[in-house]
Amino acid sequence: MALLELKELNKSYNSEVQVLKNVEFTVNTGEFVSIIGPSGAGKSTLLRCINRMVDIEPGSVYFDGQDVGAQSKKELRKLRTNIGMIFQHYNLVPRLTVIENVLHGRFGYKSTLQGILGRFTEQEKQNAFDLLEKLGIAEHAYKRCDQLSGGQQQRVGICRALIQEPKLILCDEPIASLDPNSSKIIMDHLKKISEDLGITCIVNLHQVEVAKDYASRIIGLKQGEVVFDGPSPLLSIDKIEHIYGMESKELITV
Numbered sequence: 001m002a003l004l005e006l007k008e009l010n011k012s013y014n015s016e017v018q019v020l021k022n023v024e025f026t027v028n029t030g031e032f033v034s035i036i037g038p039s040g041a042g043k044s045t046l047l048r049c050i051n052r053m054v055d056i057e058p059g060s061v062y063f064d065g066q067d068v069g070a071q072s073k074k075e076l077r078k079l080r081t082n083i084g085m086i087f088q089h090y091n092l093v094p095r096l097t098v099i100e101n102v103l104h105g106r107f108g109y110k111s112t113l114q115g116i117l118g119r120f121t122e123q124e125k126q127n128a129f130d131l132l133e134k135l136g137i138a139e140h141a142y143k144r145c146d147q148l149s150g151g152q153q154q155r156v157g158i159c160r161a162l163i164q165e166p167k168l169i170l171c172d173e174p175i176a177s178l179d180p181n182s183s184k185i186i187m188d189h190l191k192k193i194s195e196d197l198g199i200t201c202i203v204n205l206h207q208v209e210v211a212k213d214y215a216s217r218i219i220g221l222k223q224g225e226v227v228f229d230g231p232s233p234l235l236s237i238d239k240i241e242h243i244y245g246m247e248s249k250e251l252i253t254v
């Protein structure tokens with residue numbers, strides 16, 4: 001079943017350069033999709049349109065049967081509880097503890113006052129701890145986030161997304177700041193989450209080989225247009241060259 005549907009999606013910032021041009025695709029529940037493309041192709045903008053961190057006119061995004069562009073502020077807040085976000089620079093609060101950062105994923109379910117006062121139920125705290133255990137970082141639960149390595153911080157980011165109980169996780173360059181070993185740990189976790197929990201994942205990646213290894217489907221963006229959309233094994237060297245142009249020489253290792 002289609003969880004996400006993009007129809008003739010266009011985007012320009014300040015009515016200047018058109019960043020996304022008639023982007024159209026659907027993503028089914030449980031799919032693990034990677035978006036690739038050169039720097040500036042519009043990958044981050046695409047993810048930001050999906051949860052309406054930026055306005056999406058003209059064009060439409062349907063998530064779980066709802067027109068994302070037509071949601072009121074309150075409806076959008078509710079809809080966003082179903083969409084987790086993972087960022088390149090983790091977007092954690094450095095001075096707060098690991099478990100507090102994970103619990104921030106519950107903010108969408110709270111009143112503003114409950115959020116400010118940090119009122120979380122015992123069940124929510126237990127769930128946060130269980131998730132940290134699952135991601136192998138429970139021993140750091142009460143440390144400040146800025147005492148953790150990059151890879152560990154990204155695992156906190158994953159827990160924060162999971163505690164939302166999302167249907168979709170959007171990952172914007174989740175491994176761009178990590179060494180190869182930490183990158184593998186993060187990608188393995190994302191893949192496992194998608195397989196075990198049936199959560200749909202859309203992952204922006206710079207590394208074509210990583211996209212091919214982990215994603216079942218790849219969408220290639222070039223100057224805001226979808227120029228490839230298909231199963232990962234069909235992403236041939238020719239297709240990579242088409243997506244990346246001159247840059248492709250540095251990317252193709254096979």
Ligand SMILES: Nc1ncnc2c1ncn2[C@@H]1O[C@H](COP(=O)(O)OP(=O)(O)OP(=O)(O)O)[C@@H](O)[C@H]1O
Nearest residue numbers: 013014019037038039040041042043044045046206
């Ligand atoms: N807030 C903004 N205001 C104006 N222009 C923006 C804004 N955000 C992005 N852009 C422009 O939109 C284009 C696409 O940027 P975007 O970050 O979506 O690409 P990307 O494919 O994710 O690139 P990268 O891989 O380098 O992160 C770029 O030309 C960028 O300068």
